[in-house]
Amino acid sequence: MKPVNQKAWFLILPVLLCVAFSAIVPLMTVVNYSVQDIISPERRVFVGTEWFAAVMRDQDLHEALWRQMVFSLAVLVVEIPLGIALALSMPAKGWQASITLVLVALSLLIPWNVVGTIWQIYGRADIGLLGAALQAMGIDYNYTGNARDAWLTVLVMDIWHWTPLVALLGYAGLRSIPDAYYQAAQIDGASKFAVFRFIQLPKLRGVLMIAVLLRFMDSFMIYTEPFVLTGGGPGNSTTFLSQYLTQKAVGQFDLGPAAAFSLIYFLIILLLCFILYNWMQSVGTQAKESHHG
Amino acid sequence: MVARIDLDLAHAYGPNPQQDSDYALLPMKMSFQAGGAYALLGPSGCGKTTMLNIISGLVKPSQGEVRFNGDIVNDKTPQERNIAQVFQFPVIYDTMTVADNLAFPLRNRRMPEAQIRQRVGQIAEMLELSGQLNQRAAGLSADAKQKISLGRGLVRPDVAAILFDEPLTVIDPHLKWQLRRKLKQVHQEFKHTLIYVTHDQVEALTFAQEVVVMTRGRAVQVGSAEALFERPAHTFVGHFIGSPGMNFLPVTLQAGHLQVGEHRLPLGDQLHHGLVGTESLKLGIRPEYIALHSAPAENCLPAQVLRWQDLGTSGLLTTQCAGEVVRVRLANHSDTPQVGQTVYLQVLSIHTCFYEQEALIA
Numbered sequence: 232m233k234p235v236n237q238k239a240w241f242l243i244l245p246v247l248l249c250v251a252f253s254a255i256v257p258l259m260t261v262v263n264y265s266v267q268d269i270i271s272p273e274r275r276v277f278v279g280t281e282w283f284a285a286v287m288r289d290q291d292l293h294e295a296l297w298r299q300m301v302f303s304l305a306v307l308v309v310e311i312p313l314g315i316a317l318a319l320s321m322p323a324k325g326w327q328a329s330i331t332l333v334l335v336a337l338s339l340l341i342p343w344n345v346v347g348t349i350w351q352i353y354g355r356a357d358i359g360l361l362g363a364a365l366q367a368m369g370i371d372y373n374y375t376g377n378a379r380d381a382w383l384t385v386l387v388m389d390i391w392h393w394t395p396l397v398a399l400l401g402y403a404g405l406r407s408i409p410d411a412y413y414q415a416a417q418i419d420g421a422s423k424f425a426v427f428r429f430i431q432l433p434k435l436r437g438v439l440m441i442a443v444l445l446r447f448m449d450s451f452m453i454y455t456e457p458f459v460l461t462g463g464g465p466g467n468s469t470t471f472l473s474q475y476l477t478q479k480a481v482g483q484f485d486l487g488p489a490a491a492f493s494l495i496y497f498l499i500i501l502l503l504c505f506i507l508y509n510w511m512q513s514v515g516t517q518a519k520e521s522h523h524g
Numbered sequence: 525m526v527a528r529i530d531l532d533l534a535h536a537y538g539p540n541p542q543q544d545s546d547y548a549l550l551p552m553k554m555s556f557q558a559g560g561a562y563a564l565l566g567p568s569g570c571g572k573t574t575m576l577n578i579i580s581g582l583v584k585p586s587q588g589e590v591r592f593n594g595d596i597v598n599d600k601t602p603q604e605r606n607i608a609q610v611f612q613f614p615v616i617y618d619t620m621t622v623a624d625n626l627a628f629p630l631r632n633r634r635m636p637e638a639q640i641r642q643r644v645g646q647i648a649e650m651l652e653l654s655g656q657l658n659q660r661a662a663g664l665s666a667d668a669k670q671k672i673s674l675g676r677g678l679v680r681p682d683v684a685a686i687l688f689d690e691p692l693t694v695i696d697p698h699l700k701w702q703l704r705r706k707l708k709q710v711h712q713e714f715k716h717t718l719i720y721v722t723h724d725q726v727e728a729l730t731f732a733q734e735v736v737v738m739t740r741g742r743a744v745q746v747g748s749a750e751a752l753f754e755r756p757a758h759t760f761v762g763h764f765i766g767s768p769g770m771n772f773l774p775v776t777l778q779a780g781h782l783q784v785g786e787h788r789l790p791l792g793d794q795l796h797h798g799l800v801g802t803e804s805l806k807l808g809i810r811p812e813y814i815a816l817h818s819a820p821a822e823n824c825l826p827a828q829v830l831r832w833q834d835l836g837t838s839g840l841l842t843t844q845c846a847g848e849v850v851r852v853r854l855a856n857h858s859d860t861p862q863v864g865q866t867v868y869l870q871v872l873s874i875h876t877c878f879y880e881q882e883a884l885i886a
Contacts, residue, residue: 414582415615419676420603420632429617429628 264490282491292492294467295475296499299451302386302471306450309390311443314397315435319427321402332402335395347459350388354460374461378468381461385469388456393449397442404438405431440511444504451500472496525593525606526717527684528558533588535574541586548574550741551588556685558593559715561708563728566738567764572721575738576687579719580607592684609687610677613694614669616661623648623657626675633680647675650706666694674703678710685717692727704731725765737761753810754875759882762808768840771814771850772879773807773871782807785846787825789872806879811840811853813875817868818861824868829861845869 265282269275286292317335322328341349354374356362365372374384408430416426454473457463463470463478470478476496480489534541534551541547549571556562556579564572577583578590581602589596597605608629617625626644635643648654651671656664661672670691677686688707692700708731711718722728728735729749737745737752737760744758745751756762762770775782782789784807817824827845839860841852850869861867878886 409613411611411613411615414577414609415611415673415676417582418580418602418607418609419629421628422632425632429619433618 261490261493264486265494268487278487282487283495286488286492286495289488291467292475295470295472298382298468298470299472302382302453303447303450305386306389306393307443307446309386310394310397310446311439313390314394314442315401315439317394317398318401318405319431321398323406332399335398338392338395339399341392343455344459346388346392347456350384350391350456351460354384376465378465381465381469385453385457385460388460389450389453392456393446397446400438400442401435404435408434436511436514440508443507443511447507448500448504451503525682525684526558526715527592527605528594529556529579529685529717529719530554530591530594531575531579531588533578533585533590535571535578535583535585535587544741547741549578549585552743554736554743554746556717556719558717560734561711561718561732562720563732563735564719564721564738565723565725565728565735565764567723570738571741572738573689576609576689576719576721579685580609580687581605582609606680606682606684607687608677608680608683608685610673610689610691612690614666614673616664616669616672618660618662620661621658622653622661622664622672625661625672626653626657626679629676629680643679643681647679650678650710651675651703667696667699670694671703674707681714683716685719688718688720690722691720692722707731725767729765737764739764755877755884756808757884759806759808759879762810762877766810766812768811768851770808770810770877771848771871773809773846773848773850775805775807777803777805784825784871787846789823789825791872804880805885806882807871808877808879809871809873810875811851813873814850814852815870815873816841816852816854816861817870819868821868821870823872824870826866827869829863829865829867831863832860841867843867843869 266277266279267275268278321331321335338346353359354362354372356366356373362372362374371377372380374381412430412434413426416430421429452473453471454477457469457471458474461469463474476489476492479485479492531552531554533549534547535549536547538546544550564575566572574583578585581590581597581600581604584598589598591597592605602609617628620628623644626647627640630640630643644657645654648657651674653668653671653675656668661669664672674691677688677691692703695703704727707718707720710716718732720728720731722731729752734746734748735752736743737758739758739760745756745761747755747757752761752765756765756770759770759772762772773784775784777783777791781791820826825845827843827850829841829843830849831842833840833842837855839854841854841861843850843852850871852869877884
């Protein structure tokens with residue numbers, strides 16, 4: 232038997248400490264809050280699963296969760312194909328490529344709250360370019376008063392802000408495909424669509440998986456932009472999960488329910504990422520599995 | 525339709541080529557007969573892959589033209605030229621099964637499905653892929669992947685020509701022999717025009733009827749294995765073909781005899797005739813054709829033995845002669861000379877070649 236060198240544990244100790252202080256301890260604090268009613272540091276009561284039960288019954292929360300699911304789904308459905316299309320149409324080399332890369336990456340460099348502010352002004356019906364233009368075309372667009380308009384504005388803003396990330400990831404993936412594949416496809420007489428379907432898309436699977444997971448997680452936790460743009464309104468039409476959580480924890484100082492919900496939130500993201508990841512892993516590998524029997 | 529291919533072109537990848545080194549292919553004329561089996565042989569970077577890609581249409585020549593059966597095809601795509609090409613490293617479609625990979629070129633050309641199945645079956649049979657037809661291609665070994673690439677090159681029955689770009693590089697030696705034989709069979713059976721790029725002379729000489737030897741963007745000789753061996757048209761060919769390559773000795777021509785270092789060799793009338801008007805030459809003689817004498821003999825050059833290698837069926841003697849290293853292959857090596865001993869080499873015979881500025885003159 233090989234002797235085990237236990238000294239190696241000391242080498243990962245610094246990492247363990249860092250992770251403990253930055254992630255595990257704060258998370259345990261949340262767990263702490265979620266099972267107790269803390270009135271002051273001296274006066275606290277263990278309440279078990281009461282907060283969890285309470286947030287599960289919360290109608291507003293159900294609505295926020297549903298709104299969030301639809302929003303994240305819409306983000307993925309629009310941004311992934313649009314990002315791929317953008318990546319495919321970007322020039323591959325020369326100065327055009329450099330300029331395009333900078334232009335495409337521009338929106339990624341703008342801080343979240345500034346993005347919210349830009350769109351707040353951009354969408355105003357009186358002075359905003361978008362809002363005024365729509366009004367002039369006879370569309371009664373008003374994101375501060377109309378729930379649907381507000382929701383759509385937040386969605387379009389996210390698409391504007393984050394599709395470039397998908398495009399850049401896709402672009403990097405496309406550049407890593409060796410020329411020989413395109414040459415072989417040309418020799419084999421493949422159409423443009425066949426090249427996309429049988430070479431580019433399969434070779435992009437890895438980066439697209441990262442893009443899908445990143446966009447899903449980020450959009451599921453969206454907070455700053457709708458906060459700046461609509462403040463969650465009108466009504467609750469753009470109150471997504473993070474915002475709801477913040478209202479509970481900071482606005483109403485309901486730390487117990489907020490902590491319980493944070494943990495559920497965390498588990499939902501983990502679960503959905505797990506499902507997405509496994510689904511994307513299995514796409515395209517089915518032929519292999521079905522013939523291994 | 526099987527094509528006769530004529531090239532009259534030059535190619536540079538950069539704009540405004542000024543000197544020879546700017547060209548990937550120097551101006552050249554070349555013809556490939558319909559139904560012939562050709563090899564492009566040369567070291568890395570000699571332009572052989574460029575030439576292949578120009579023929580297939582993946583690269584457009586910067587000057588001149590490519591003709592298929594007399595028609596200029598410069599602006600035609602590989603598909604319009606109806607070319608099949610196999611690349612050095614396996615290219616497979618990851619998400620498809622082996623059968624779908626082989627069928628892909630046919631499906632793109634809308635061949636009826638029944639015919640496709642029959643054709644794919646034949647090719648798979650020939651390449652011994654029948655058992656793996658329903659497997660996903662991505663999971664296979666490099667060998668099997670390259671067989672799929674080869675199969676996709678061979679699957680179309682009506683191609684103008686099939687081009688191979690060092691297709692057996694990633695294949696292990698045992699399978700290499702087998703596949704090379706298969707390709708030869710395919711050629712004998714279907715009489716496609718085949719052009720095969722390689723840097724391996726054994727591969728080129730066994731595969732092709734005609735070998736094009738290339739170096740530095742130039743095709744220096746086109747010929748059969750025998751011609752390349754017996755009468756190398758360029759010192760590069762003499763050096764590159766054969767193992768070891770041809771020996772070269774700098775000589776000068778003086779009234780009726782050859783001066784090799786400080787030694788003189790009388791010239792026969794026949795030889796002398798071809799060498800009129802030249803002075804500074806290179807004498808080339810293959811190691812196989814040098815006669816060895818242990819005592820001074822007429823028309824021989826003294827040489828110092830440097831090394832003796834036993835190669836099994838023959839022996840290789842390395843000597844120093846007139847300041848140059850000269851290798852001699854000996855079939856019968858019962859009495860091997862000792863290192864340091866002086867031997868006498870007869871370098872003039874009907875196999876001796878003479879070169880002026882690297883080109884064969886006699």
